[in-house]
Amino acid sequence: MDHAWTTGNRLRLLENGDEYFPRLIAAIDAARRSVLLETFILFEDEVGRQLADALAAAARRGVAVILTVDGFGTADLSPEYVARLADAGVAVRVFAPGRRLLGKRTNLFRRLHRKLVAIDAELAFVGGINLSVQHLVKVSPIAKQDYAVEVEGPAARVIHTFMLEACGAQPARHAHAQGRQAMQPHPTQPALPGTVLFVTRDNQAHRNDIEQQYLAAIRTARRQILIANAYFLPGYRLLQAICNAAQRGVDVRLVLQGRPDMLWVKRTVDMLYAHLQESGVRIFEYCERPNHSKVAVVDDDWATVGSSNLDPLSLSLNLEANLVIRDTAFVASLRDNLGNLMSQRCTEVLAQAPARGAWWHGIATPLIFHFLRKFPAWAGWLPAHTPKIVSPVAVPGSPPT
Structure with a gap:
Protein backbone atom coordinates (compact mmCIF):
# COMPACT_ATOMS: atom_id res chain seq x y z
CA MET A 1 0.00 0.00 0.00
CA GLU A 165 -4.49 -6.04 3.75
CA ALA A 166 -1.91 -8.20 5.50
CA CYS A 167 -4.78 -10.34 6.84
CA GLY A 168 -6.26 -10.71 3.37
CA ALA A 169 -9.45 -9.11 4.63
CA GLN A 170 -9.32 -6.56 1.81
CA PRO A 171 -7.38 -6.40 -1.48
CA ALA A 172 -3.84 -5.08 -1.25
CA ARG A 173 -3.19 -1.81 -3.05
CA HIS A 174 0.29 -2.28 -4.43
CA ALA A 175 2.25 0.92 -4.92
CA HIS A 176 5.62 0.05 -6.38
CA ALA A 177 7.22 3.32 -5.32
CA GLN A 178 5.40 3.28 -1.95
CA GLY A 179 4.98 7.03 -2.14
CA ARG A 180 8.70 7.73 -2.46
CA GLN A 181 8.17 11.46 -2.88
CA ALA A 182 5.80 11.62 0.08
CA MET A 183 8.15 9.51 2.18
CA GLN A 184 11.07 11.91 2.07
CA PRO A 185 11.79 13.39 5.51
CA HIS A 186 12.24 16.96 4.17
CA PRO A 187 14.47 17.87 7.15
CA THR A 188 14.84 21.50 6.04
CA GLN A 189 11.12 22.13 6.51
CA PRO A 190 9.65 22.72 9.99
CA ALA A 191 7.89 19.72 11.45
CA LEU A 192 4.19 20.08 12.16
CA PRO A 193 2.75 18.65 15.39
CA GLY A 194 1.80 15.01 15.12
CA THR A 195 3.52 14.42 11.78
CA VAL A 196 4.27 10.73 11.26
CA LEU A 197 5.01 8.22 8.51
CA PHE A 198 4.27 4.51 8.81
CA VAL A 199 7.04 2.57 7.04
CA THR A 200 7.25 -1.16 6.45
CA ARG A 201 9.80 -3.60 5.09
CA ASP A 202 8.99 -6.75 3.14
CA ASN A 203 10.70 -9.10 0.70
CA GLN A 204 8.91 -7.82 -2.38
CA ALA A 205 8.37 -4.17 -3.31
CA HIS A 206 9.63 -2.53 -0.10
CA ARG A 207 12.93 -4.14 0.76
CA ASN A 208 14.82 -1.01 1.81
CA ASP A 209 12.20 1.51 2.91
CA ILE A 210 13.10 1.60 6.62
CA GLU A 211 16.81 1.72 5.84
CA GLN A 212 16.21 4.60 3.41
CA GLN A 213 14.47 6.61 6.13
CA TYR A 214 17.46 6.13 8.44
CA LEU A 215 19.89 7.07 5.68
CA ALA A 216 18.02 10.25 4.71
CA ALA A 217 17.88 11.45 8.33
CA ILE A 218 21.49 10.58 9.18
CA ARG A 219 22.90 12.13 6.01
CA THR A 220 21.16 15.44 6.70
CA ALA A 221 21.75 15.52 10.47
CA ARG A 222 23.12 18.85 11.69
CA ARG A 223 23.63 18.51 15.45
CA GLN A 224 22.94 15.15 17.05
CA ILE A 225 22.18 11.49 16.28
CA LEU A 226 21.12 9.09 19.03
CA ILE A 227 20.56 5.45 18.09
CA ALA A 228 19.55 2.77 20.59
CA ASN A 229 19.57 -0.62 18.92
CA ALA A 230 19.57 -4.17 20.16
CA TYR A 231 21.33 -5.85 17.27
CA PHE A 232 23.58 -3.31 15.60
CA LEU A 233 25.29 -4.70 12.53
CA PRO A 234 24.45 -2.23 9.76
CA GLY A 235 25.41 -2.49 6.13
CA TYR A 236 28.13 -0.40 4.52
CA ARG A 237 25.86 2.51 3.55
CA LEU A 238 24.45 3.01 7.04
CA LEU A 239 27.81 2.49 8.70
CA GLN A 240 29.47 5.00 6.40
CA ALA A 241 26.66 7.53 6.85
CA ILE A 242 27.03 7.32 10.63
CA CYS A 243 30.82 7.76 10.43
CA ASN A 244 30.50 10.63 7.95
CA ALA A 245 28.08 12.42 10.25
CA ALA A 246 30.49 12.17 13.18
CA GLN A 247 33.38 13.36 11.02
CA ARG A 248 31.50 16.50 9.99
CA GLY A 249 30.93 17.40 13.66
CA VAL A 250 27.55 15.82 14.47
CA ASP A 251 27.32 14.46 18.02
CA VAL A 252 26.73 10.75 17.28
CA ARG A 253 25.98 8.38 20.16
CA LEU A 254 25.04 4.72 20.05
CA VAL A 255 23.33 2.84 22.88
CA LEU A 256 24.13 -0.85 22.34
CA GLN A 257 23.95 -4.08 24.28
CA GLY A 258 26.34 -4.52 27.15
CA ARG A 259 24.43 -7.45 28.58
CA PRO A 260 23.20 -9.25 25.46
CA ASP A 261 20.72 -12.09 25.36
CA MET A 262 22.93 -13.66 22.67
CA LEU A 263 26.67 -13.51 23.29
CA TRP A 264 27.64 -13.81 19.63
CA VAL A 265 25.82 -10.51 19.01
CA LYS A 266 28.15 -8.55 21.27
CA ARG A 267 31.24 -10.25 19.91
CA THR A 268 30.22 -9.32 16.38
CA VAL A 269 29.33 -5.71 17.22
CA ASP A 270 32.60 -5.30 19.10
CA MET A 271 34.32 -5.63 15.73
CA LEU A 272 32.84 -2.27 14.72
CA TYR A 273 33.80 -0.27 17.80
CA ALA A 274 37.26 0.84 16.73
CA HIS A 275 36.08 1.91 13.26
CA LEU A 276 33.21 3.92 14.70
CA GLN A 277 35.30 5.52 17.44
CA GLU A 278 38.00 6.55 14.99
CA SER A 279 35.33 8.65 13.26
CA GLY A 280 34.25 10.26 16.53
CA VAL A 281 31.21 8.13 17.35
CA ARG A 282 30.58 7.68 21.08
CA ILE A 283 29.43 4.22 22.17
CA PHE A 284 27.46 3.47 25.31
CA GLU A 285 26.67 -0.03 26.55
CA TYR A 286 23.48 -0.64 28.50
CA CYS A 287 24.41 -3.26 31.09
CA GLU A 288 21.51 -3.17 33.55
CA ARG A 289 19.38 -5.57 31.51
CA PRO A 290 19.29 -6.81 27.89
CA ASN A 291 18.81 -3.91 25.51
CA HIS A 292 16.03 -4.69 23.02
CA SER A 293 15.54 -1.09 21.79
CA LYS A 294 14.94 -0.12 18.17
CA VAL A 295 14.69 3.67 18.33
CA ALA A 296 16.58 6.71 17.10
CA VAL A 297 16.56 10.51 17.33
CA VAL A 298 18.09 12.95 14.85
CA ASP A 299 18.34 16.64 15.74
CA ASP A 300 15.18 18.14 17.25
CA ASP A 301 12.52 16.97 14.82
CA TRP A 302 13.07 13.37 13.70
CA ALA A 303 12.62 10.10 15.54
CA THR A 304 11.73 6.51 14.81
CA VAL A 305 10.26 3.74 16.95
CA GLY A 306 9.57 0.28 15.64
CA SER A 307 10.51 -3.36 15.28
CA SER A 308 13.48 -3.04 12.94
CA ASN A 309 16.99 -3.60 14.23
CA LEU A 310 19.91 -2.31 12.20
CA ASP A 311 21.13 -5.81 11.44
CA PRO A 312 21.02 -8.21 8.48
CA LEU A 313 17.88 -10.05 9.56
CA SER A 314 15.79 -6.90 9.94
CA LEU A 315 17.23 -5.14 6.90
CA SER A 316 17.33 -8.15 4.55
CA LEU A 317 14.75 -10.78 5.51
CA ASN A 318 12.25 -9.96 8.26
CA LEU A 319 8.89 -8.27 7.86
CA GLU A 320 9.26 -5.06 9.88
CA ALA A 321 7.34 -1.89 10.71
CA ASN A 322 8.51 1.46 12.08
CA LEU A 323 6.88 4.79 12.75
CA VAL A 324 8.93 7.80 11.64
CA ILE A 325 7.97 10.84 13.71
CA ARG A 326 8.55 14.55 13.07
CA ASP A 327 6.93 15.97 16.18
CA THR A 328 9.27 18.11 18.29
CA ALA A 329 7.54 17.31 21.60
CA PHE A 330 7.73 13.56 21.01
CA VAL A 331 11.32 13.79 19.76
CA ALA A 332 12.25 15.72 22.91
CA SER A 333 10.67 13.08 25.15
CA LEU A 334 12.54 10.25 23.45
CA ARG A 335 15.79 12.24 23.43
CA ASP A 336 15.45 12.95 27.16
CA ASN A 337 14.71 9.28 27.83
CA LEU A 338 17.79 8.14 25.95
CA GLY A 339 19.87 10.87 27.59
CA ASN A 340 18.89 9.59 31.03
CA LEU A 341 19.59 6.04 29.92
CA MET A 342 23.11 6.98 28.83
CA SER A 343 23.95 9.10 31.86
CA GLN A 344 22.46 6.89 34.57
CA ARG A 345 22.32 3.32 33.32
CA CYS A 346 25.01 2.96 30.65
CA THR A 347 28.78 2.77 30.55
CA GLU A 348 30.64 4.62 27.82
CA VAL A 349 33.09 2.43 25.96
CA LEU A 350 36.36 4.31 25.62
CA ALA A 351 38.60 3.81 22.63
CA GLN A 352 41.47 1.43 23.28
CA ALA A 353 44.59 0.42 21.47
CA PRO A 354 44.08 -2.78 19.47
CA ALA A 355 44.82 -5.84 21.56
CA ARG A 356 47.56 -8.11 20.33
CA GLY A 357 46.55 -11.61 19.45
CA ALA A 358 47.25 -14.44 17.11
CA TRP A 359 48.20 -13.36 13.59
CA TRP A 360 45.09 -14.93 12.14
CA HIS A 361 42.75 -12.72 14.19
CA GLY A 362 43.38 -9.90 11.73
CA ILE A 363 42.10 -12.11 8.92
CA ALA A 364 39.38 -14.04 10.75
CA THR A 365 37.64 -11.03 12.30
CA PRO A 366 36.81 -9.25 8.99
CA LEU A 367 35.76 -12.55 7.41
CA ILE A 368 33.38 -13.33 10.28
CA PHE A 369 31.95 -9.82 10.17
CA HIS A 370 31.28 -9.89 6.43
CA PHE A 371 29.81 -13.39 6.59
CA LEU A 372 27.35 -12.37 9.31
CA ARG A 373 26.50 -9.21 7.39
CA LYS A 374 25.88 -10.98 4.08
CA PHE A 375 24.52 -14.37 5.08
CA PRO A 376 20.86 -13.33 5.54
CA ALA A 377 20.89 -11.54 2.18
CA TRP A 378 22.32 -14.68 0.56
CA ALA A 379 19.65 -16.74 2.29
CA GLY A 380 17.07 -14.43 0.78
CA TRP A 381 18.25 -15.41 -2.70
CA LEU A 382 17.59 -19.08 -2.07
CA PRO A 383 14.44 -20.56 -3.62
CA ALA A 384 11.56 -20.31 -1.20
CA HIS A 385 7.82 -20.56 -1.30
CA THR A 386 5.82 -17.58 -0.17
CA PRO A 387 5.43 -18.02 3.60
CA LYS A 388 2.00 -19.37 4.43
CA ILE A 389 -0.37 -18.00 7.01
CA VAL A 390 -2.50 -20.69 8.60
CA SER A 391 -5.24 -20.84 11.21
CA PRO A 392 -4.52 -23.51 13.83
CA VAL A 393 -8.25 -23.72 14.50
CA ALA A 394 -10.94 -22.96 11.93
CA VAL A 395 -13.08 -20.06 13.05
CA PRO A 396 -16.41 -19.28 11.37
CA GLY A 397 -16.19 -15.99 9.57
CA SER A 398 -12.39 -15.84 9.63
CA PRO A 399 -10.75 -13.89 6.80
CA PRO A 400 -9.06 -15.94 4.07
CA THR A 401 -5.53 -17.11 4.84
Whole structure:
Protein backbone atom coordinates (compact mmCIF):
# COMPACT_ATOMS: atom_id res chain seq x y z
CA MET A 1 0.00 0.00 0.00
CA ASP A 2 1.01 3.62 -0.48
CA HIS A 3 2.08 5.19 2.81
CA ALA A 4 2.31 8.96 3.14
CA TRP A 5 2.99 11.48 5.87
CA THR A 6 -0.01 12.33 8.05
CA THR A 7 -0.42 15.20 10.51
CA GLY A 8 -2.60 15.87 13.51
CA ASN A 9 -1.72 12.62 15.30
CA ARG A 10 -1.51 12.35 19.07
CA LEU A 11 1.57 10.47 20.22
CA ARG A 12 2.64 8.83 23.45
CA LEU A 13 6.03 7.22 24.13
CA LEU A 14 5.77 3.94 26.07
CA GLU A 15 8.81 2.45 27.80
CA ASN A 16 8.93 -1.29 28.45
CA GLY A 17 5.99 -3.57 29.00
CA ASP A 18 5.25 -1.85 32.31
CA GLU A 19 3.89 1.16 30.41
CA TYR A 20 2.87 -0.60 27.20
CA PHE A 21 0.81 -3.57 28.40
CA PRO A 22 -1.70 -1.60 30.56
CA ARG A 23 -2.33 0.82 27.67
CA LEU A 24 -2.75 -2.09 25.24
CA ILE A 25 -5.19 -4.01 27.46
CA ALA A 26 -7.21 -0.86 28.16
CA ALA A 27 -7.46 -0.16 24.44
CA ILE A 28 -8.64 -3.71 23.71
CA ASP A 29 -11.18 -3.48 26.53
CA ALA A 30 -12.55 -0.25 25.01
CA ALA A 31 -12.61 -1.53 21.40
CA ARG A 32 -16.00 -1.24 19.68
CA ARG A 33 -15.44 -2.60 16.16
CA SER A 34 -12.06 -4.23 15.54
CA VAL A 35 -8.80 -5.34 17.11
CA LEU A 36 -5.95 -6.32 14.78
CA LEU A 37 -2.75 -7.55 16.44
CA GLU A 38 0.53 -8.84 15.01
CA THR A 39 3.49 -9.95 17.09
CA PHE A 40 6.69 -11.90 16.78
CA ILE A 41 6.54 -13.43 20.26
CA LEU A 42 3.50 -14.28 22.34
CA PHE A 43 4.18 -16.45 25.36
CA GLU A 44 1.61 -18.29 27.41
CA ASP A 45 2.63 -16.51 30.61
CA GLU A 46 1.15 -13.80 32.81
CA VAL A 47 1.10 -11.31 29.94
CA GLY A 48 -0.15 -13.82 27.38
CA ARG A 49 -2.98 -14.97 29.61
CA GLN A 50 -4.08 -11.40 30.34
CA LEU A 51 -4.01 -10.64 26.62
CA ALA A 52 -6.07 -13.74 25.87
CA ASP A 53 -8.67 -12.66 28.43
CA ALA A 54 -8.96 -9.23 26.81
CA LEU A 55 -9.10 -10.55 23.23
CA ALA A 56 -11.66 -13.22 24.07
CA ALA A 57 -13.85 -10.74 25.91
CA ALA A 58 -13.71 -8.32 22.97
CA ALA A 59 -14.65 -11.06 20.51
CA ARG A 60 -17.56 -12.22 22.65
CA ARG A 61 -19.07 -8.71 22.68
CA GLY A 62 -19.00 -8.62 18.87
CA VAL A 63 -15.64 -6.98 18.11
CA ALA A 64 -13.81 -8.43 15.09
CA VAL A 65 -10.51 -9.72 16.52
CA ILE A 66 -7.62 -11.04 14.42
CA LEU A 67 -4.41 -12.22 16.11
CA THR A 68 -1.38 -13.04 13.94
CA VAL A 69 1.79 -14.52 15.43
CA ASP A 70 5.06 -15.62 13.89
CA GLY A 71 5.66 -19.35 13.51
CA PHE A 72 9.24 -19.12 14.77
CA GLY A 73 8.91 -16.61 17.58
CA THR A 74 5.60 -18.03 18.82
CA ALA A 75 6.08 -21.75 18.39
CA ASP A 76 4.82 -23.15 21.68
CA LEU A 77 1.27 -21.97 22.31
CA SER A 78 -0.75 -24.86 23.69
CA PRO A 79 -3.78 -26.18 21.77
CA GLU A 80 -5.90 -25.22 24.79
CA TYR A 81 -4.75 -21.58 24.61
CA VAL A 82 -5.49 -21.33 20.89
CA ALA A 83 -8.80 -23.15 21.19
CA ARG A 84 -9.94 -20.84 23.96
CA LEU A 85 -9.38 -17.83 21.74
CA ALA A 86 -10.98 -19.49 18.74
CA ASP A 87 -14.04 -20.57 20.73
CA ALA A 88 -14.57 -16.93 21.72
CA GLY A 89 -14.47 -15.89 18.06
CA VAL A 90 -10.86 -14.69 17.75
CA ALA A 91 -9.30 -15.44 14.36
CA VAL A 92 -5.86 -16.86 15.25
CA ARG A 93 -3.31 -16.95 12.44
CA VAL A 94 0.28 -18.22 12.30
CA PHE A 95 2.81 -16.80 9.85
CA ALA A 96 5.15 -19.39 8.31
CA PRO A 97 4.69 -22.28 10.75
CA GLY A 98 7.49 -24.82 10.49
CA ARG A 99 8.09 -28.38 11.50
CA ARG A 100 10.71 -29.10 14.12
CA LEU A 101 13.79 -31.16 13.37
CA LEU A 102 15.13 -33.03 16.38
CA GLY A 103 13.11 -30.67 18.54
CA LYS A 104 14.63 -27.55 16.98
CA ARG A 105 12.77 -24.83 15.08
CA THR A 106 13.91 -24.76 11.47
CA ASN A 107 11.95 -21.80 10.02
CA LEU A 108 14.77 -19.37 10.76
CA PHE A 109 14.30 -16.80 8.02
CA ARG A 110 11.58 -14.53 6.64
CA ARG A 111 10.06 -13.92 10.03
CA LEU A 112 7.05 -11.76 10.84
CA HIS A 113 8.96 -9.48 13.21
CA ARG A 114 6.40 -6.64 13.30
CA LYS A 115 4.74 -5.63 16.57
CA LEU A 116 1.56 -3.83 15.53
CA VAL A 117 -1.88 -3.25 17.01
CA ALA A 118 -4.79 -1.38 15.41
CA ILE A 119 -7.96 -0.62 17.37
CA ASP A 120 -11.12 0.58 15.60
CA ALA A 121 -9.00 2.34 12.92
CA GLU A 122 -8.58 5.11 15.51
CA LEU A 123 -5.76 3.99 17.80
CA ALA A 124 -2.60 2.03 17.04
CA PHE A 125 0.60 0.81 18.68
CA VAL A 126 3.95 0.39 16.92
CA GLY A 127 7.17 -0.74 18.56
CA GLY A 128 9.57 -3.50 19.46
CA ILE A 129 7.96 -4.92 22.61
CA ASN A 130 6.95 -8.57 22.45
CA LEU A 131 4.03 -9.96 24.43
CA SER A 132 5.69 -11.68 27.35
CA VAL A 133 6.89 -11.10 30.91
CA GLN A 134 10.39 -10.74 29.44
CA HIS A 135 9.43 -7.09 28.94
CA LEU A 136 8.05 -6.46 32.44
CA VAL A 137 10.68 -4.87 34.68
CA LYS A 138 8.54 -5.29 37.79
CA VAL A 139 8.38 -9.07 37.21
CA SER A 140 11.78 -9.99 35.76
CA PRO A 141 15.18 -8.63 36.83
CA ILE A 142 16.42 -9.38 33.31
CA ALA A 143 13.46 -7.81 31.50
CA LYS A 144 14.40 -6.30 28.15
CA GLN A 145 14.67 -2.55 27.68
CA ASP A 146 12.44 -1.45 24.80
CA TYR A 147 9.92 1.08 23.51
CA ALA A 148 6.61 1.46 21.71
CA VAL A 149 4.58 4.42 20.55
CA GLU A 150 0.83 4.87 20.87
CA VAL A 151 -0.65 6.89 18.02
CA GLU A 152 -4.18 8.21 17.72
CA GLY A 153 -5.37 9.92 14.55
CA PRO A 154 -4.93 9.57 10.78
CA ALA A 155 -1.85 7.35 11.08
CA ALA A 156 -3.92 4.80 13.02
CA ARG A 157 -6.20 4.50 10.01
CA VAL A 158 -3.19 3.91 7.77
CA ILE A 159 -1.95 1.15 10.07
CA HIS A 160 -5.44 -0.37 10.27
CA THR A 161 -5.69 -0.51 6.47
CA PHE A 162 -2.22 -2.04 6.18
CA MET A 163 -3.05 -4.74 8.72
CA LEU A 164 -6.36 -5.57 7.02
CA GLU A 165 -4.49 -6.04 3.75
CA ALA A 166 -1.91 -8.20 5.50
CA CYS A 167 -4.78 -10.34 6.84
CA GLY A 168 -6.26 -10.71 3.37
CA ALA A 169 -9.45 -9.11 4.63
CA GLN A 170 -9.32 -6.56 1.81
CA PRO A 171 -7.38 -6.40 -1.48
CA ALA A 172 -3.84 -5.08 -1.25
CA ARG A 173 -3.19 -1.81 -3.05
CA HIS A 174 0.29 -2.28 -4.43
CA ALA A 175 2.25 0.92 -4.92
CA HIS A 176 5.62 0.05 -6.38
CA ALA A 177 7.22 3.32 -5.32
CA GLN A 178 5.40 3.28 -1.95
CA GLY A 179 4.98 7.03 -2.14
CA ARG A 180 8.70 7.73 -2.46
CA GLN A 181 8.17 11.46 -2.88
CA ALA A 182 5.80 11.62 0.08
CA MET A 183 8.15 9.51 2.18
CA GLN A 184 11.07 11.91 2.07
CA PRO A 185 11.79 13.39 5.51
CA HIS A 186 12.24 16.96 4.17
CA PRO A 187 14.47 17.87 7.15
CA THR A 188 14.84 21.50 6.04
CA GLN A 189 11.12 22.13 6.51
CA PRO A 190 9.65 22.72 9.99
CA ALA A 191 7.89 19.72 11.45
CA LEU A 192 4.19 20.08 12.16
CA PRO A 193 2.75 18.65 15.39
CA GLY A 194 1.80 15.01 15.12
CA THR A 195 3.52 14.42 11.78
CA VAL A 196 4.27 10.73 11.26
CA LEU A 197 5.01 8.22 8.51
CA PHE A 198 4.27 4.51 8.81
CA VAL A 199 7.04 2.57 7.04
CA THR A 200 7.25 -1.16 6.45
CA ARG A 201 9.80 -3.60 5.09
CA ASP A 202 8.99 -6.75 3.14
CA ASN A 203 10.70 -9.10 0.70
CA GLN A 204 8.91 -7.82 -2.38
CA ALA A 205 8.37 -4.17 -3.31
CA HIS A 206 9.63 -2.53 -0.10
CA ARG A 207 12.93 -4.14 0.76
CA ASN A 208 14.82 -1.01 1.81
CA ASP A 209 12.20 1.51 2.91
CA ILE A 210 13.10 1.60 6.62
CA GLU A 211 16.81 1.72 5.84
CA GLN A 212 16.21 4.60 3.41
CA GLN A 213 14.47 6.61 6.13
CA TYR A 214 17.46 6.13 8.44
CA LEU A 215 19.89 7.07 5.68
CA ALA A 216 18.02 10.25 4.71
CA ALA A 217 17.88 11.45 8.33
CA ILE A 218 21.49 10.58 9.18
CA ARG A 219 22.90 12.13 6.01
CA THR A 220 21.16 15.44 6.70
CA ALA A 221 21.75 15.52 10.47
CA ARG A 222 23.12 18.85 11.69
CA ARG A 223 23.63 18.51 15.45
CA GLN A 224 22.94 15.15 17.05
CA ILE A 225 22.18 11.49 16.28
CA LEU A 226 21.12 9.09 19.03
CA ILE A 227 20.56 5.45 18.09
CA ALA A 228 19.55 2.77 20.59
CA ASN A 229 19.57 -0.62 18.92
CA ALA A 230 19.57 -4.17 20.16
CA TYR A 231 21.33 -5.85 17.27
CA PHE A 232 23.58 -3.31 15.60
CA LEU A 233 25.29 -4.70 12.53
CA PRO A 234 24.45 -2.23 9.76
CA GLY A 235 25.41 -2.49 6.13
CA TYR A 236 28.13 -0.40 4.52
CA ARG A 237 25.86 2.51 3.55
CA LEU A 238 24.45 3.01 7.04
CA LEU A 239 27.81 2.49 8.70
CA GLN A 240 29.47 5.00 6.40
CA ALA A 241 26.66 7.53 6.85
CA ILE A 242 27.03 7.32 10.63
CA CYS A 243 30.82 7.76 10.43
CA ASN A 244 30.50 10.63 7.95
CA ALA A 245 28.08 12.42 10.25
CA ALA A 246 30.49 12.17 13.18
CA GLN A 247 33.38 13.36 11.02
CA ARG A 248 31.50 16.50 9.99
CA GLY A 249 30.93 17.40 13.66
CA VAL A 250 27.55 15.82 14.47
CA ASP A 251 27.32 14.46 18.02
CA VAL A 252 26.73 10.75 17.28
CA ARG A 253 25.98 8.38 20.16
CA LEU A 254 25.04 4.72 20.05
CA VAL A 255 23.33 2.84 22.88
CA LEU A 256 24.13 -0.85 22.34
CA GLN A 257 23.95 -4.08 24.28
CA GLY A 258 26.34 -4.52 27.15
CA ARG A 259 24.43 -7.45 28.58
CA PRO A 260 23.20 -9.25 25.46
CA ASP A 261 20.72 -12.09 25.36
CA MET A 262 22.93 -13.66 22.67
CA LEU A 263 26.67 -13.51 23.29
CA TRP A 264 27.64 -13.81 19.63
CA VAL A 265 25.82 -10.51 19.01
CA LYS A 266 28.15 -8.55 21.27
CA ARG A 267 31.24 -10.25 19.91
CA THR A 268 30.22 -9.32 16.38
CA VAL A 269 29.33 -5.71 17.22
CA ASP A 270 32.60 -5.30 19.10
CA MET A 271 34.32 -5.63 15.73
CA LEU A 272 32.84 -2.27 14.72
CA TYR A 273 33.80 -0.27 17.80
CA ALA A 274 37.26 0.84 16.73
CA HIS A 275 36.08 1.91 13.26
CA LEU A 276 33.21 3.92 14.70
CA GLN A 277 35.30 5.52 17.44
CA GLU A 278 38.00 6.55 14.99
CA SER A 279 35.33 8.65 13.26
CA GLY A 280 34.25 10.26 16.53
CA VAL A 281 31.21 8.13 17.35
CA ARG A 282 30.58 7.68 21.08
CA ILE A 283 29.43 4.22 22.17
CA PHE A 284 27.46 3.47 25.31
CA GLU A 285 26.67 -0.03 26.55
CA TYR A 286 23.48 -0.64 28.50
CA CYS A 287 24.41 -3.26 31.09
CA GLU A 288 21.51 -3.17 33.55
CA ARG A 289 19.38 -5.57 31.51
CA PRO A 290 19.29 -6.81 27.89
CA ASN A 291 18.81 -3.91 25.51
CA HIS A 292 16.03 -4.69 23.02
CA SER A 293 15.54 -1.09 21.79
CA LYS A 294 14.94 -0.12 18.17
CA VAL A 295 14.69 3.67 18.33
CA ALA A 296 16.58 6.71 17.10
CA VAL A 297 16.56 10.51 17.33
CA VAL A 298 18.09 12.95 14.85
CA ASP A 299 18.34 16.64 15.74
CA ASP A 300 15.18 18.14 17.25
CA ASP A 301 12.52 16.97 14.82
CA TRP A 302 13.07 13.37 13.70
CA ALA A 303 12.62 10.10 15.54
CA THR A 304 11.73 6.51 14.81
CA VAL A 305 10.26 3.74 16.95
CA GLY A 306 9.57 0.28 15.64
CA SER A 307 10.51 -3.36 15.28
CA SER A 308 13.48 -3.04 12.94
CA ASN A 309 16.99 -3.60 14.23
CA LEU A 310 19.91 -2.31 12.20
CA ASP A 311 21.13 -5.81 11.44
CA PRO A 312 21.02 -8.21 8.48
CA LEU A 313 17.88 -10.05 9.56
CA SER A 314 15.79 -6.90 9.94
CA LEU A 315 17.23 -5.14 6.90
CA SER A 316 17.33 -8.15 4.55
CA LEU A 317 14.75 -10.78 5.51
CA ASN A 318 12.25 -9.96 8.26
CA LEU A 319 8.89 -8.27 7.86
CA GLU A 320 9.26 -5.06 9.88
CA ALA A 321 7.34 -1.89 10.71
CA ASN A 322 8.51 1.46 12.08
CA LEU A 323 6.88 4.79 12.75
CA VAL A 324 8.93 7.80 11.64
CA ILE A 325 7.97 10.84 13.71
CA ARG A 326 8.55 14.55 13.07
CA ASP A 327 6.93 15.97 16.18
CA THR A 328 9.27 18.11 18.29
CA ALA A 329 7.54 17.31 21.60
CA PHE A 330 7.73 13.56 21.01
CA VAL A 331 11.32 13.79 19.76
CA ALA A 332 12.25 15.72 22.91
CA SER A 333 10.67 13.08 25.15
CA LEU A 334 12.54 10.25 23.45
CA ARG A 335 15.79 12.24 23.43
CA ASP A 336 15.45 12.95 27.16
CA ASN A 337 14.71 9.28 27.83
CA LEU A 338 17.79 8.14 25.95
CA GLY A 339 19.87 10.87 27.59
CA ASN A 340 18.89 9.59 31.03
CA LEU A 341 19.59 6.04 29.92
CA MET A 342 23.11 6.98 28.83
CA SER A 343 23.95 9.10 31.86
CA GLN A 344 22.46 6.89 34.57
CA ARG A 345 22.32 3.32 33.32
CA CYS A 346 25.01 2.96 30.65
CA THR A 347 28.78 2.77 30.55
CA GLU A 348 30.64 4.62 27.82
CA VAL A 349 33.09 2.43 25.96
CA LEU A 350 36.36 4.31 25.62
CA ALA A 351 38.60 3.81 22.63
CA GLN A 352 41.47 1.43 23.28
CA ALA A 353 44.59 0.42 21.47
CA PRO A 354 44.08 -2.78 19.47
CA ALA A 355 44.82 -5.84 21.56
CA ARG A 356 47.56 -8.11 20.33
CA GLY A 357 46.55 -11.61 19.45
CA ALA A 358 47.25 -14.44 17.11
CA TRP A 359 48.20 -13.36 13.59
CA TRP A 360 45.09 -14.93 12.14
CA HIS A 361 42.75 -12.72 14.19
CA GLY A 362 43.38 -9.90 11.73
CA ILE A 363 42.10 -12.11 8.92
CA ALA A 364 39.38 -14.04 10.75
CA THR A 365 37.64 -11.03 12.30
CA PRO A 366 36.81 -9.25 8.99
CA LEU A 367 35.76 -12.55 7.41
CA ILE A 368 33.38 -13.33 10.28
CA PHE A 369 31.95 -9.82 10.17
CA HIS A 370 31.28 -9.89 6.43
CA PHE A 371 29.81 -13.39 6.59
CA LEU A 372 27.35 -12.37 9.31
CA ARG A 373 26.50 -9.21 7.39
CA LYS A 374 25.88 -10.98 4.08
CA PHE A 375 24.52 -14.37 5.08
CA PRO A 376 20.86 -13.33 5.54
CA ALA A 377 20.89 -11.54 2.18
CA TRP A 378 22.32 -14.68 0.56
CA ALA A 379 19.65 -16.74 2.29
CA GLY A 380 17.07 -14.43 0.78
CA TRP A 381 18.25 -15.41 -2.70
CA LEU A 382 17.59 -19.08 -2.07
CA PRO A 383 14.44 -20.56 -3.62
CA ALA A 384 11.56 -20.31 -1.20
CA HIS A 385 7.82 -20.56 -1.30
CA THR A 386 5.82 -17.58 -0.17
CA PRO A 387 5.43 -18.02 3.60
CA LYS A 388 2.00 -19.37 4.43
CA ILE A 389 -0.37 -18.00 7.01
CA VAL A 390 -2.50 -20.69 8.60
CA SER A 391 -5.24 -20.84 11.21
CA PRO A 392 -4.52 -23.51 13.83
CA VAL A 393 -8.25 -23.72 14.50
CA ALA A 394 -10.94 -22.96 11.93
CA VAL A 395 -13.08 -20.06 13.05
CA PRO A 396 -16.41 -19.28 11.37
CA GLY A 397 -16.19 -15.99 9.57
CA SER A 398 -12.39 -15.84 9.63
CA PRO A 399 -10.75 -13.89 6.80
CA PRO A 400 -9.06 -15.94 4.07
CA THR A 401 -5.53 -17.11 4.84
